[in-house]
Amino acid sequence: MPDFTFVATGAMVAAAGAKPVFADVNPKTFTIDVAEVERVITARTRAIVPVHLYGQPADIAGLTRLARRHNLRIIWDAAQSHGAHSQGRDVGSFQDVVCYSFYPTKNMTTGEGGMLTTSHNSLAKQLRLLRSHGEASRYRHVRIGFNFRTTDIASAIGNVQLAKLPKAIIARQRNARILTQGLSGIPGLQTPEPAPDTGHAFSLFTICIDAKHAGMSRDELAAALKQCGIQSAVHYPLPLHRQPVFRGYGLDRDFPISARLARSVLSLPVHPGVTADDCHYIVQSVREILRVGND
Numbered sequence: 356m357p358d359f360t361f362v363a364t365g366a367m368v369a370a371a372g373a374k375p376v377f378a379d380v381n382p383k384t385f386t387i388d389v390a391e392v393e394r395v396i397t398a399r400t401r402a403i404v405p406v407h408l409y410g411q412p413a414d415i416a417g418l419t420r421l422a423r424r425h426n427l428r429i430i431w432d433a434a435q436s437h438g439a440h441s442q443g444r445d446v447g448s449f450q451d452v453v454c455y456s457f458y459p460t461k462n463m464t465t466g467e468g469g470m471l472t473t474s475h476n477s478l479a480k481q482l483r484l485l486r487s488h489g490e491a492s493r494y495r496h497v498r499i500g501f502n503f504r505t506t507d508i509a510s511a512i513g514n515v516q517l518a519k520l521p522k523a524i525i526a527r528q529r530n531a532r533i534l535t536q537g538l539s540g541i542p543g544l545q546t547p548e549p550a551p552d553t554g555h556a557f558s559l560f561t562i563c564i565d566a567k568h569a570g571m572s573r574d575e576l577a578a579a580l581k582q583c584g585i586q587s588a589v590h591y592p593l594p595l596h597r598q599p600v601f602r603g604y605g606l607d608r609d610f611p612i613s614a615r616l617a618r619s620v621l622s623l624p625v626h627p628g629v630t631a632d633d634c635h636y637i638v639q640s641v642r643e644i645l646r647v648g649n650d
Contacts, residue, residue, distance in 0.1 A: 356404035356432075357387040358594045358605070359613040364406055364432050365595050373401065377595055379610045383548045385561070385620075386413035388612075393421055402428040407436035407446055409590070409622075410462070410527075410556030411549060415441045415449055430454065434469070437462040438524040440554030447472040452482075457509075462523060462558050463516035465509035526627035527557040530634050534560055534623060537638030541647050543569025559590060560625035563616065569645055573621050576644060580623075583640040588622045 356364050358377035365375040378391035387405045403422055405413040413431075422429050431449060433439070434456035439446045447453045452473040457465040473479050481498075484491065489500035505513075535546045545563040549555040566572040571579075577587045594613040596605035607614040623637055641647075 410558040412441040435558035439556035533634035
């Protein structure tokens with residue numbers, strides 16, 4: 356799994372009694388690097404857990420080929436990628452299983468909870484048993500399960516949110532284009548670079564700040580934006596190998612890209628509630644703060 360992701364990606368593996376093994380990420384897409392995955396695969400490896408980070412699909416074709424070559428399963432973390440596409444397909448349609456989050460900050464929400472998609476009938480059957488105490492029929496329990504059932508109210512909210520998702524993605528992509536065009540070319544600032552043949556869902560619009568070339572740090576830029584009334588956030592300030600729960604799983608030199616991103620990423624507003632004028636104001640503010648002329 357990628358070293359640069361939310362802690363849940365690693366925690367779910369540890370909770371299952373397995374050992375998470377981290378791999379560095381691509382410096383342009385921020386998603387897991389296929390070559391780094393192959394480097395850490397051993398005879399004990401059972402699955403690859405790529406993350407479609409910020410709404411950017413990972414290298415699905417490359418990872419699928421690698422998994423087949425080593426006879427591994429793939430568990431796709433699409434928590435931030437509702438509505439993202441790769442190779443002309445929704446990211447939720449790829450094998451073996453895709454995991455979504457419905458947390459309030461996602462592209463669509465039910466208030467909390469999540470969803471799994473799979474094309475494996477046998478796996479789908481087991482997942483349905485797991486979510487409801489292993490209940491195969493009323494009061495007949497065939498395996499140990501849990502209470503992971505969604506509520507009717509949450510499902511109703513989710514159905515309405517799902518209907519709104521296509522327009523929400525279009526708005527996010529429009530905002531991302533404005534921000535990218537306005538911020539491109541600023542010394543020390545890297546804008547998102549969607550991979551070819553993908554549809555970035557822009558759950559987050561995340562830039563990188565090279566303090567040496569930009570003239571200020573990520574945190575200084577965030578503080579200055581706050582003074583302009585612009586909210587920003589850091590996703591994520593610690594790579595997994597530096598999380599206390601995973602202490603001893605690696606050093607910064609083992610994951611140089613992940614470690615650099617943790618020091619430099621900053622997410623700017625891109626959600627559908629942001630207007631085109633808001634985006635232009637964000638661009639103008641960033642350029643003024645970094646003392647870059649406006650064209």
